[in-house]
Amino acid sequence: MGRVYIGCHLSSAKGYRAMGETARSIGADTFAFFTRNPRGGAAKAVDAADASALAALMAEHGFGPLVAHAPYTYNLCSAKEGAREFARTAMREDLERLEALPGNLYNFHPGSHVGQGADAGIQLIADALSEVMFPGQRTVVLLETMAGKGTEVGRSFEELARIIDAVARRNPAAADILGVCLDTCHVSDAGYDVIGDLDGVLDELDRVIGIERLRALHVNDSKNARGARKDRHAKLGEGYLGDPALGGGPEVFARIVRSPRLQGLPLILETPNELPGYAREIAWLRDLAQEG
Numbered sequence: 001m002g003r004v005y006i007g008c009h010l011s012s013a014k015g016y017r018a019m020g021e022t023a024r025s026i027g028a029d030t031f032a033f034f035t036r037n038p039r040g041g042a043a044k045a046v047d048a049a050d051a052s053a054l055a056a057l058m059a060e061h062g063f064g065p066l067v068a069h070a071p072y073t074y075n076l077c078s079a080k081e082g083a084r085e086f087a088r089t090a091m092r093e094d095l096e097r098l099e100a101l102p103g104n105l106y107n108f109h110p111g112s113h114v115g116q117g118a119d120a121g122i123q124l125i126a127d128a129l130s131e132v133m134f135p136g137q138r139t140v141v142l143l144e145t146m147a148g149k150g151t152e153v154g155r156s157f158e159e160l161a162r163i164i165d166a167v168a169r170r171n172p173a174a175a176d177i178l179g180v181c182l183d184t185c186h187v188s189d190a191g192y193d194v195i196g197d198l199d200g201v202l203d204e205l206d207r208v209i210g211i212e213r214l215r216a217l218h219v220n221d222s223k224n225a226r227g228a229r230k231d232r233h234a235k236l237g238e239g240y241l242g243d244p245a246l247g248g249g250p251e252v253f254a255r256i257v258r259s260p261r262l263q264g265l266p267l268i269l270e271t272p273n274e275l276p277g278y279a280r281e282i283a284w285l286r287d288l289a290q291e292g
């Protein structure tokens with residue numbers, strides 16, 4: 001699999017096949033979308049014909065796996081049982097609906113422990129995943145690496161590994177289809193040296209979690225320096241990862257798209273762009289991938 005798949009976050013307002021066509025129009029061969037309104041409203045019923053039309057488009061044009069994104073409002077480790085219950089129910093619905101598009105990925109933010117402590121948060125998240133994931137499920141669920149702002153859980157590879165280990169103890173079949181989505185802005189903000197030492201970061205991920213769990217990347221620049229714990233995305237080349245004036249450079253993104261360990265994975269842009277800006281970033285990353 002000597003290639004990476006590259007795409008960006010797209011609006012799902014016009015349905016599945018329309019997202020595939022939009023992706024094609026900007027040179028993407030994967031994409032991300034919210035499973036429902038990002039503020040967490042009711043989900044539309046799945047149009048099976050629309051889902052199979054997208055699957056056909058993806059097969060025809062050699063798309064990589066899609067990366068559906070859970071709304072930010074889910075917090076599986078809230079201090080309030082009502083909020084946890086909402087997140088569990090909505091996530092279960094999302095996963096059931098994604099069975100209409102089998103073989104793709106579903107990524108979510110582990111949650112914020114809101115003062116209960118990381119240990120309690122990790123246990124609540126693992127308990128929720130153990131309940132929500134179901135036998136025969138064909139969607140791989142990805143825990144996103146977080147920047148560590150506020151009380152976010154998932155600011156270190158160790159925290160994600162502990163969630164996966166706790167699920168493995170309670171629901172081994174669920175743990176088999178758990179993975180990780182590495183967000184380049186978030187890991188830099190969390191303190192990892194993705195700017196200067198991508199290989200070292202991937203070695204660390206392999207040691208702590210296992211590189212085979214890494215199934216997708218969010219490729220973003222960061223408005224803040226390494227370790228800032230802020231989580232503010234920048235356009236590629238306009239932040240600390242990609243702007244030489246801030247200590248980064250194009251080579252940071254070149255290493256990502258050329259890394260042998262990342263070939264075959266979907267790379268999703270979540271940069272502050274409209275479609276033309278995404279098209280430019282996708283073309284830029286493809287050029288960097290080829291120049292190697």
Ligand code: FE
Pocket residue numbers: 069108109144
């Ligand atoms: Fe995210």
Ligand code: FE
Pocket residue numbers: 144183218270
């Ligand atoms: Fe992200």
Ligand code: ZN
Pocket residue numbers: 183185186231232233
């Ligand atoms: Zn972010």
